[in-house]
Amino acid sequence: MGIRKNIKTKTIDQASEPTLKRLPVYILHLQELESKGAQYVSAPAMASVLEFDSTQIVKDLSVTGIKGKPKVGYNVTELRQTIEEYLGFNKKNEAFLVGAGKLGQALLSYHELQGFGIKIIAAFDVDEDKIDTQYGNTPILHIEKLGALAERLEVNIGILTTPNSVAQSTAEAMVKSGIKAIWNLTPIKLKLPNNIIVQDTSMYANVAVLLKKHHSSEKGESN
Amino acid sequence: MGIRKNIKTKTIDQASEPTLKRLPVYILHLQELESKGAQYVSAPAMASVLEFDSTQIVKDLSVTGIKGKPKVGYNVTELRQTIEEYLGFNKKNEAFLVGAGKLGQALLSYHELQGFGIKIIAAFDVDEDKIDTQYGNTPILHIEKLGALAERLEVNIGILTTPNSVAQSTAEAMVKSGIKAIWNLTPIKLKLPNNIIVQDTSMYANVAVLLKKHHSSEKGESN
DNA sequence: TCTAAATAAAGATTTTATTCTTTATTACTT
DNA sequence: AAGTAATAAAGAATAAAATCTTTATTTAGA
Numbered sequence: 001m002g003i004r005k006n007i008k009t010k011t012i013d014q015a016s017e018p019t020l021k022r023l024p025v026y027i028l029h030l031q032e033l034e035s036k037g038a039q040y041v042s043a044p045a046m047a048s049v050l051e052f053d054s055t056q057i058v059k060d061l062s063v064t065g066i067k068g069k070p071k072v073g074y075n076v077t078e079l080r081q082t083i084e085e086y087l088g089f090n091k092k093n094e095a096f097l098v099g100a101g102k103l104g105q106a107l108l109s110y111h112e113l114q115g116f117g118i119k120i121i122a123a124f125d126v127d128e129d130k131i132d133t134q135y136g137n138t139p140i141l142h143i144e145k146l147g148a149l150a151e152r153l154e155v156n157i158g159i160l161t162t163p164n165s166v167a168q169s170t171a172e173a174m175v176k177s178g179i180k181a182i183w184n185l186t187p188i189k190l191k192l193p194n195n196i197i198v199q200d201t202s203m204y205a206n207v208a209v210l211l212k213k214h215h216s217s218e219k220g221e222s223n
Numbered sequence: 224m225g226i227r228k229n230i231k232t233k234t235i236d237q238a239s240e241p242t243l244k245r246l247p248v249y250i251l252h253l254q255e256l257e258s259k260g261a262q263y264v265s266a267p268a269m270a271s272v273l274e275f276d277s278t279q280i281v282k283d284l285s286v287t288g289i290k291g292k293p294k295v296g297y298n299v300t301e302l303r304q305t306i307e308e309y310l311g312f313n314k315k316n317e318a319f320l321v322g323a324g325k326l327g328q329a330l331l332s333y334h335e336l337q338g339f340g341i342k343i344i345a346a347f348d349v350d351e352d353k354i355d356t357q358y359g360n361t362p363i364l365h366i367e368k369l370g371a372l373a374e375r376l377e378v379n380i381g382i383l384t385t386p387n388s389v390a391q392s393t394a395e396a397m398v399k400s401g402i403k404a405i406w407n408l409t410p411i412k413l414k415l416p417n418n419i420i421v422q423d424t425s426m427y428a429n430v431a432v433l434l435k436k437h438h439s440s441e442k443g444e445s446n
Numbered sequence: 447t448c449t450a451a452a453t454a455a456a457g458a459t460t461t462t463a464t465t466c467t468t469t470a471t472t473a474c475t476t
Numbered sequence: 477a478a479g480t481a482a483t484a485a486a487g488a489a490t491a492a493a494a495t496c497t498t499t500a501t502t503t504a505g506a
Binding site: 021022051088112206217 | 238240243244245246247248250251273274309310311312314316324325326328329330332333335336339340341379380387403404406410411412414418420422424425426427428429430431432433434435436437438440441
Binding site for chain 4: 042043044054055058059062067068069070071072073074
């Protein structure tokens with residue numbers, strides 16, 4: 001019969017940021033497998049397709065608490081659902097978008113985001129031409145209404161796509177309105193209270209890495 | 224007189240990716256300082272504004288080869304120019320954008336990118352309604368013309384903003400056309416030859432990190 | 447001209463993430 | 477039913493990055 005360990009592994013949480021960023025990649029891959037009718041998938045099989053290290057995949061997936069079976073792998077659908085649940089993609093993540101410029105409009109059109117947890121229910125701006133119009137199905141409102149609406153609708157996720165010059169002040173207004181988590185798509189480093197979650201997605205940062213690597217490789221450096 | 228060390232520090236290159244991503248933040252901050260007429264700035268002064276560690280700033284800046292003066296700091300304009308030069312922002316980085324959907328259009332409108340090194344000179348799509356029109360000042364062409372044009376204009380930077388389903392095949396076509404560096408804004412993990420530089424900017428990855436941190440903090444976890 | 451304060455720069459330490467190695471489990475095969 | 481091959485899971489080692497510490501430089505002020 002053997003000895004059964006009774007020690008519960010309880011370090012379920014606290015996944016690293018690189019791990020969190022890889023999890024959506026797994027979801028997309030699993031969705032593709034599902035569409036092909038696959039029932040099970042092993043970590044090495046995923047590794048060869050995604051070109052990750054297979055033990056890293058096992059580690060990444062383990063943060064969700066899911067268990068795979070040796071010789072079989074993971075149940076594809078169960079795995080996808082478990083990751084989605086872990087990331088909170090299946091929760092009602094309603095968000096406000098502030099700054100309805102080009103980038104903001106792109107995100108308003110980017111309906112795939114809904115499948116990945118975020119639903120933008122209103123946008124805010126100061127441009128009178130945009131205010132009280134709709135973009136897609138999303139109303140664009142004057143930014144003054146942010147506070148009252150955030151409270152009434154209990155929205156606490158904000159997406160920041162304003163011009164750089166007003167990014168900091170707008171973010172502060174969002175916090176004052178009860179926004180707890182901000183997805184910052186401006187390149188500005190926001191200074192906000194510690195309890196506010198800020199996720200930066202700077203186009204500039206990515207351009208910088210791309211160009212430097214590109215120019216370095218042109219000069220024949222060893223990558 | 225003292226002993227003057229004659230050993231040249233030659234590890235000028237090979238900045239880490241986190242460092243490369245911070246460099247544009249410094250540029251933005253320096254631009255602001257310049258607009259206020261500041262002549263010099265010290266690493267600790269920048270640190271207090273940007274909320275970075277000051278020694279990290281010194282380390283980051285040192286990859287460009289610039290030297291600061293004790294008690295004075297760095298010359299603001301010289302520092303900005305040196306970083307821009309290091310990242311290749313002042314070079315002629317002409318790029319093609321492939322996939323003129325919403326996200327692609329947002330980038331076409333995002334003229335600030337020019338100040339950060341990237342100039343999109345043409346966009347490509349398969350949608351007949353878009354082909355041979357212009358978006359802003361940028362022509363949208365049929366994707367079949369990519370190869371010939373890339374060769375003629377010697378463009379080797381590509382921006383990928385297609386639907387996920389065609390991301391891989393489009394990327395392969397770009398590589399065949401002579402594109403050497405791809406800024407991948409799809410969430411797909413591209414499988415391309417090793418000599419091709421790929422920089423991923425996945426919205427999903429960032430949403431994943433944001434939501435997980437948000438939900439974890441709601442549950443009262445220690446950040 | 448000398449002293450002291452400020453700061454850059456280099457080195458060491460700590461932390462974090464990835465990769466490698468070992469162990470144990472499970473299903474398939476004979 | 478037993479052995480074997482495949483694989484997950486846990487742990488160890490390695491690599492990388494951030495932070496901390498020390499040293500040396502230099503300019504401003506006495």
